Amino acid sequence: MTVPGVEVAQSVLDAQPFSVLLGARVEALSPAGVVVRVPFRPELTQHHGFAHGGVQAALADIALTFVGAVALGPRVLTSEFKINFLRPSGGETLVARGSIVSAGKRQAVTRCDIFAVQAGEEKLVATALGTIVTADVPPAGGHG
Numbered sequence: 780m781t782v783p784g785v786e787v788a789q790s791v792l793d794a795q796p797f798s799v800l801l802g803a804r805v806e807a808l809s810p811a812g813v814v815v816r817v818p819f820r821p822e823l824t825q826h827h828g829f830a831h832g833g834v835q836a837a838l839a840d841i842a843l844t845f846v847g848a849v850a851l852g853p854r855v856l857t858s859e860f861k862i863n864f865l866r867p868s869g870g871e872t873l874v875a876r877g878s879i880v881s882a883g884k885r886q887a888v889t890r891c892d893i894f895a896v897q898a899g900e901e902k903l904v905a906t907a908l909g910t911i912v913t914a915d916v917p918p919a920g921g922h923g
């Protein structure tokens with residue numbers, strides 16, 4: 780299977796108004812994994828000034844699904860995922876690194892760790908595990 784490039788993956792995100800609102804950027808995409816970055820800004824915080832859990836969950840969903848699509852092809856959906864928030868997050872950027880745990884023909888189990896980045900230092904703030912499945916849907920962004 781051919782792995783779409785970062786440009787194709789970014790075009791998929793750019794076609795999703797919510798991902799655009801987050802400012803999500805794909806930095807790497809390969810069979811080894813995916814890296815997605817969201818700049819931290821005040822509009823994405825909760826009442827204590829930390830990154831809102833919904834933002835972290837959305838970032839996890841993006842990374843889990845993209846890495847699942849690398850294994851299964853572009854016609855995929857998230858079937859389920861679980862996220863553990865490990866510590867409050869802030870900083871300059873949130874970075875998600877996703878990888879495959881296991882993949883078959885129709886289902887992949889994927890993992891994602893989310894880091895808060897401040898002055899180049901990363902701190903693990905959340906981890907997620909998801910199930911990505913093939914689905915009778917158009918390929919993401921019309922690619923594939």
